[in-house]
Amino acid sequence: MKEKLRAEFIERHKIEPEIIVRSPGRVNIIGEHTDYNNGFVLPASIDKAAYMAISLRDDDQIHLLAKDLNETFSISIPELKPIGDVSWPNYILGAVAQFQKKNIPLKGFNAILTSDVPIGAGLSSSAAVECATVFALNELLQTNLSKIEMVLMAQKAEHEYAGVFCGVMDQFASVMGKRDHVIKLDCRSLEYEYVPFNLDGIKILLLNTNVKHSLASSEYNTRRLECEQAVAWIKEQQPEINSLRDATEEMLDKYVLPKDSLIDQRSRFVVQEIDRLHKGCNDLVKGDINALGKKMFETHNGLSKMYGVSCKELDFMVDLVRNNDAVIGARMMGGGFGGCTINLVKEDAIDELVDMVKTAYEKEMELPLTYYIASIENGTSII
Numbered sequence: 001m002k003e004k005l006r007a008e009f010i011e012r013h014k015i016e017p018e019i020i021v022r023s024p025g026r027v028n029i030i031g032e033h034t035d036y037n038n039g040f041v042l043p044a045s046i047d048k049a050a051y052m053a054i055s056l057r058d059d060d061q062i063h064l065l066a067k068d069l070n071e072t073f074s075i076s077i078p079e080l081k082p083i084g085d086v087s088w089p090n091y092i093l094g095a096v097a098q099f100q101k102k103n104i105p106l107k108g109f110n111a112i113l114t115s116d117v118p119i120g121a122g123l124s125s126s127a128a129v130e131c132a133t134v135f136a137l138n139e140l141l142q143t144n145l146s147k148i149e150m151v152l153m154a155q156k157a158e159h160e161y162a163g164v165f166c167g168v169m170d171q172f173a174s175v176m177g178k179r180d181h182v183i184k185l186d187c188r189s190l191e192y193e194y195v196p197f198n199l200d201g202i203k204i205l206l207l208n209t210n211v212k213h214s215l216a217s218s219e220y221n222t223r224r225l226e227c228e229q230a231v232a233w234i235k236e237q238q239p240e241i242n243s244l245r246d247a248t249e250e251m252l253d254k255y256v257l258p259k260d261s262l263i264d265q266r267s268r269f270v271v272q273e274i275d276r277l278h279k280g281c282n283d284l285v286k287g288d289i290n291a292l293g294k295k296m297f298e299t300h301n302g303l304s305k306m307y308g309v310s311c312k313e314l315d316f317m318v319d320l321v322r323n324n325d326a327v328i329g330a331r332m333m334g335g336g337f338g339g340c341t342i343n344l345v346k347e348d349a350i351d352e353l354v355d356m357v358k359t360a361y362e363k364e365m366e367l368p369l370t371y372y373i374a375s376i377e378n379g380t381s382i383i
């Protein structure tokens, strides 16, 4: 990947790229839709990543090439703003804009981007690009930002240039990931702990429904508002409550359920999911992987029936493996409405399982099934 990208850069720009940055996609074991509720998540960066070869220019021009799409895009720094239909430049431009907002003197640059994080699969392909850009510019402009500052800038890029009011999980996992570990992240304080995830004979299998989550951004923002509404109702009676992180099911019974049963279901899922994450993380630490797996299925049920972010293809995929002895746990992953399920699977049964799922899924859903075995690799770095 690195050599090809370097060669491409030299051919196009007639100079060596100053640096090549790799920034990975992520999985999340448990703790979904909890990050923007100030809760906890348990993600990890994976072996699929975005790669950016980049060199500064002497003027204020930004010249971009998305190698996989064979699309180019150019803009000058004073004209920087989110662009309409074309999506990929926004992730880069949004990251650049964060430097501008911090009054960091910018320079133009040439960049070539390539990625093997599947797009729209719930593996944070956009966060990978945002983080690669922030990391690269920090290096080239010698800005000395901390990794956490870079995470927050990449998250802002998604808010401001992609219009998705995401939590901090994806960008945090991409930048901070550590080989063979998951990150238990407190999304309120940003304190975190690496938990070893090296399960003998068990692999992370991602099954891609190939349903692109087009609904995701609008519904995602709606879920966020629904959670905020629940907090506002609780707060009327208990002013010390600032997020669902601090709420209990008793509070929901008293202050939310009587007002709106849908908002009750949404917020109850989040309260339960934060609790489930703590217990699931303890299971992992104790080595009780079966107990963790069971909780992943519970998370799926909650995401589907209470939080309303699944779809028939994701439900079908989880139901297919629910009673399979080789599958420890499975659930939809990420924002929802399509993308991948994450499955913890006994290694020696993967081939057979994939054959079974592929045949059944393609027949019933009339969509192709693709799959990846994800390994946990380090976060963003210069390669």
Ligand code: GLA
Pocket: 031, 032, 033, 034, 035, 036, 124, 166, 167, 168, 169, 170, 334, 335, 336
């Ligand atoms: C998307 C967002 C994350 C998180 C997940 C759901 O991936 O970018 O911040 O909210 O959905 O857990």
